[in-house]
Amino acid sequence: MKREQFGRGSILNYIIALAAIFALNFILPRLMPGDPLHAIYGDEALVAMTPEMERSLIREFALDRSWIDQLQAYLMGLSHFDLGYSYYYKDQVSSVIMGALPWTLLLTGLALVIATALGIILGIESGYRRGELLDRCIVASLMFLSGFPDFFIGILLLLLFGVALGIAPLSGAITPYAGLEGFGYLEDVIGHLALPLSSLVLVQLGGIYLLTRNTIVSLMGESFILTAKAKGCSEFSIKYSHAGRNSLLPVTTATGLRIPHLLTGALFIEIIFSYPGVGSVLNTALNARDYPLIQGILLLITVAVLTANLIVDLLYSRLDPRVRYAH
Amino acid sequence: MLQIKDLKVAFGEAEVLRGIDLDLDAGDSLSVVGESGAGKTTLGLCIMGLATGRVSGEVRFKGKDLLKISEEDFRRMRGREIAMVFQNVEDALDPVQRIQDQIAEAIHIHNNATATDVELRAKKLLLSVGLNGDKARAYPHQLSGGERQRVLISMALANDPDVLILDEPTASLDALTKADILKLFRSAIAGRISLVITHDLSLAAGLTEQMAVLYAGRIVEVGRTDELLSDPRHPYTRGLIRSYPGMTMTKDLQGIPGRMDHCLEGCPFHKRCTQRIEICRIKVPQLRKIDGRLIACHRGGIVPLLEIRHLHKSFDSCFALCDINLTLYEGETLALVGESGSGKSTLSRVIMGLYDQDRGDIILEGQEVGKRDAAFFSRVQMIFQNPKESVSHRMNVLDAVLEPLNVQKKGDREERLIRAKEVLDCVELPFSDDFLDRYPHQLSGGEVQRVAIARALALGPKLLIADEPTSALDPSVQAKILKLLMDLQEEMGLAMLFVTHDIALARKVSDRIAVMLKGQIVEMGATNEVLSHPEHSYTRRLVDCAKSYQRDSKEINQRPDRDSNPG
Numbered sequence: 001m002k003r004e005q006f007g008r009g010s011i012l013n014y015i016i017a018l019a020a021i022f023a024l025n026f027i028l029p030r031l032m033p034g035d036p037l038h039a040i041y042g043d044e045a046l047v048a049m050t051p052e053m054e055r056s057l058i059r060e061f062a063l064d065r066s067w068i069d070q071l072q073a074y075l076m077g078l079s080h081f082d083l084g085y086s087y088y089y090k091d092q093v094s095s096v097i098m099g100a101l102p103w104t105l106l107l108t109g110l111a112l113v114i115a116t117a118l119g120i121i122l123g124i125e126s127g128y129r130r131g132e133l134l135d136r137c138i139v140a141s142l143m144f145l146s147g148f149p150d151f152f153i154g155i156l157l158l159l160l161f162g163v164a165l166g167i168a169p170l171s172g173a174i175t176p177y178a179g180l181e182g183f184g185y186l187e188d189v190i191g192h193l194a195l196p197l198s199s200l201v202l203v204q205l206g207g208i209y210l211l212t213r214n215t216i217v218s219l220m221g222e223s224f225i226l227t228a229k230a231k232g233c234s235e236f237s238i239k240y241s242h243a244g245r246n247s248l249l250p251v252t253t254a255t256g257l258r259i260p261h262l263l264t265g266a267l268f269i270e271i272i273f274s275y276p277g278v279g280s281v282l283n284t285a286l287n288a289r290d291y292p293l294i295q296g297i298l299l300l301i302t303v304a305v306l307t308a309n310l311i312v313d314l315l316y317s318r319l320d321p322r323v324r325y326a327h
Numbered sequence: 328m329l330q331i332k333d334l335k336v337a338f339g340e341a342e343v344l345r346g347i348d349l350d351l352d353a354g355d356s357l358s359v360v361g362e363s364g365a366g367k368t369t370l371g372l373c374i375m376g377l378a379t380g381r382v383s384g385e386v387r388f389k390g391k392d393l394l395k396i397s398e399e400d401f402r403r404m405r406g407r408e409i410a411m412v413f414q415n416v417e418d419a420l421d422p423v424q425r426i427q428d429q430i431a432e433a434i435h436i437h438n439n440a441t442a443t444d445v446e447l448r449a450k451k452l453l454l455s456v457g458l459n460g461d462k463a464r465a466y467p468h469q470l471s472g473g474e475r476q477r478v479l480i481s482m483a484l485a486n487d488p489d490v491l492i493l494d495e496p497t498a499s500l501d502a503l504t505k506a507d508i509l510k511l512f513r514s515a516i517a518g519r520i521s522l523v524i525t526h527d528l529s530l531a532a533g534l535t536e537q538m539a540v541l542y543a544g545r546i547v548e549v550g551r552t553d554e555l556l557s558d559p560r561h562p563y564t565r566g567l568i569r570s571y572p573g574m575t576m577t578k579d580l581q582g583i584p585g586r587m588d589h590c591l592e593g594c595p596f597h598k599r600c601t602q603r604i605e606i607c608r609i610k611v612p613q614l615r616k617i618d619g620r621l622i623a624c625h626r627g628g629i630v631p632l633l634e635i636r637h638l639h640k641s642f643d644s645c646f647a648l649c650d651i652n653l654t655l656y657e658g659e660t661l662a663l664v665g666e667s668g669s670g671k672s673t674l675s676r677v678i679m680g681l682y683d684q685d686r687g688d689i690i691l692e693g694q695e696v697g698k699r700d701a702a703f704f705s706r707v708q709m710i711f712q713n714p715k716e717s718v719s720h721r722m723n724v725l726d727a728v729l730e731p732l733n734v735q736k737k738g739d740r741e742e743r744l745i746r747a748k749e750v751l752d753c754v755e756l757p758f759s760d761d762f763l764d765r766y767p768h769q770l771s772g773g774e775v776q777r778v779a780i781a782r783a784l785a786l787g788p789k790l791l792i793a794d795e796p797t798s799a800l801d802p803s804v805q806a807k808i809l810k811l812l813m814d815l816q817e818e819m820g821l822a823m824l825f826v827t828h829d830i831a832l833a834r835k836v837s838d839r840i841a842v843m844l845k846g847q848i849v850e851m852g853a854t855n856e857v858l859s860h861p862e863h864s865y866t867r868r869l870v871d872c873a874k875s876y877q878r879d880s881k882e883i884n885q886r887p888d889r890d891s892n893p894g
């Protein structure tokens with residue numbers, strides 16, 4: 001029962017946060033001086049706009065009616081994922097985003113999973129061997145790597161494997177016009193994914209690894225580890241089922257906090273590798289000052305970050321019985 | 328079955344254990360006591376093969392040297408043949424796993440059983456330590472400290488080990504829980520080799536038959552627990568017991584001077600020992616069997632300072648002392664109680680040589696005392712009920728303190744002055760010119776007695792005979808003087824023969840008590856034992872008297888209440 005309370009409470013918080021973001025998105029353009037249509041679409045778009053289009057937009061946003069009607073129109077739009085019209089792509093913002101989203105999800109999702117898993121395993125192994133050669137080597141190399149800014153590693157990999165060695169494609173997510181299918185298509189996707197994914201993983205790895213390692217180092221001094229050893233637990237079970245499981249708690253929290261960082265990282269990496277994800281779209285939209293598109297993407301990112309945090313919260317309460325069954 | 332030989336553990340330069348020898352057979356229970364930092368826990372970890380640091384020596388168990396077998400072999404023994412419960416019940420259990428699963432794990436590791444079987448056994452184990460089914464699925468944070476300790480015990484017993492090590496098993500439990508769980512400990516250690524690591528002497532007394540005292544990585548004394556506690560023979564053991572607040576202790580708490588120092592050459596305790604001799608600094612004393620006890624001390628434990636054998640004294644064919652036998656150990660207070668005329672003052676005067684004995688021997692530090700010469704007085708001093716007996720009214724404070732030094736021609740004037748300042752400091756008197764110039768009649772009673780004590784201390788005696796030293800003083804001053812004497816004892820190892828008629832006073836200041844009646848010692852023993860179970864009818868009368876006096880005074884105190892309440 002307690003657990004449900006916790007879940008409900010935290011979900012409520014997220015709903016409030018989400019409502020606040022939607023409200024801001026609604027209110028801000030209308031608070032700007034001048035015509036809200038200007039604020040929403042920007043000057044450049046309006047120049048290219050025909051009077052009919054302008055009229056239909058005013059109707060769509062109900063800009064000629066009371067603000068309650070405007071709000072209603074706005075919410076109706078949102079409920080249909082109608083985020084406006086991208087004049088640059090000449091398409092609905094939502095469909096532009098949906099076209100790019102799978103690639104970004106693929107990239108960031110895989111990066112998150114791989115970086116977290118690898119970071120935790122390396123962290124456990126290295127924390128368990130604190131002070132030994134292996135530990136010191138891993139610490140040094142990952143500290144070195146995480147010292148670089150995100151895009152630098154991307155450029156480095158691109159130059160090394162793409163340009164100098166030529167073993168990886170330079171850009172894109174698939175080879176255009178190749179008409180590949182089945183296994184060939186998969187291979188192609190993976191080939192294109194390899195470099196951006198590795199850059200993103202390398203950037204994310206350091207933080208997760210260091211945190212896990214330090215957590216493990218301090219956990220190894222805890223009494224319950226001694227108890228586990230005294231029971232005759234194998235090394236593997238001490239490392240993973242006792243120390244490892246306990247280290248998941250701080251690591252999960254930190255991973256949640258790192259998701260915005262992951263997204264900005266993905267943004268840069270997508271641009272460098274011209275990967276057709278949301279980041280590249282955002283870049284294009286920024287260059288073209290395609291305001292509805294920019295707004296739509298920012299809205300998406302905020303919602304994504306909120307959702308990720310919610311998932312982390314729920315996960316944490318599953319992992320830590322002290323939260324689940326709080327006194 | 329478990330033999331430890333010359334076990335040493337070092338972390339870098341620091342040696343934590345410096346050569347431990349122990350020999351335990353099935354059914355033996357041994358408590359390892361000592362201050363924190365003495366290496367108690369490290370000893371336990373060594374037997375478990377979990378000590379970090381450099382380990383050398385031998386830990387033989389069932390014929391195998393545990394320090395030589397492979398880690399994998401050792402792992403298979405841990406929990407199955409040798410189990411340990413760690414201190415700190417707060418975090419000795421994995422916080423994210425159900426306790427039932429943690430116990431099941433302990434069973435599962437060493438047994439090929441199905442999951443349901445293991446679960447059943449885990450539940451049974453929990454029941455056997457008094458935790459029922461719904462606790463089994465709980466997480467550690469949902470349990471109280473006592474319950475967690477029960478879980479830890481059941482886990483240690485999961486595979487019925489031959490050796491059980493308990494490390495500070497009650498450290499974080501409150502008194503009532505502790506009493507509750509003691510029974511469980513007792514049944515847990517029964518029939519196994521058990522090692523109870525603790526600084527809690529009452530726990531050690533309640534659980535184990537043998538006791539080993541560890542100091543700075545060495546064992547200094549081993550013996551039967553009850554004997555060790557009632558009659559400690561190593562100076563450190565005595566210090567440890569004196570500083571432990573037990574319900575049976577009647578003497579006020581005393582500490583041990585100084586701090587524990589690791590890595591000392593020679594006897595590990597020599598810096599704090601008040602009876603050290605030259606060799607103590609150079610050579611490590613080995614554990615030797617002395618009177619059924621193992622003691623590591625060059626002097627064979629606490630030395631007898633004064634021995635009196637078959638002493639007789641009569642005045643005009645009237646017996647004053649008849650066949651007196653007693654031994655006074657270094658750093659100990661022996662109270663000599665009895666009514667006036669019982670011979671207690673005569674005895675102290677005979678020792679001081681103020682009267683000659685008719686028959687019998689007085690032996691001081693192993694040597695028969697003949698003429699009371701300078702050497703004697705530099706070792707034995709006396710203070711009297713009336714300080715004016717020891718401080719002449721014609722001497723000012725400085726002269727009174729300097730006099731014994733002058734008489735014995737100790738050093739030049741400079742050194743004597745320095746010494747005078749030291750002893751005045753010891754008795755908490757100022758060293759100002761104004762004070763030094765005062766004469767006894769210008770001082771309070773307490774101050775004169777302090778001057779008398781300073782004077783007695785000037786030559787650094789080992790034995791102080793105090794004849795009713797406080798009976799002429801106000802109670803508050805008396806308390807201060809007694810406190811002073813006990814502190815001096817703690818610091819210098821001063822032995823005291825405390826002559827008094829006040830049994831309540833004797834109870835607070837003495838380690839042992841001798842009751843005198845008509846020139847004979849009718850009862851002698853540890854103060855708390857003699858006073859709580861007096862055997863001689865005379866002692867019983869004295870004790871009853873002291874008690875009824877207190878009861879009367881209570882009634883007197885209560886009477887006004889009763890009067891003010893009409894009807």
Ligand code: SF4
Nearest residue numbers: 594597600607624625
């Ligand atoms: S007399 Fe010497 S050997 Fe004995 S305890 Fe004291 S210092 Fe150690």
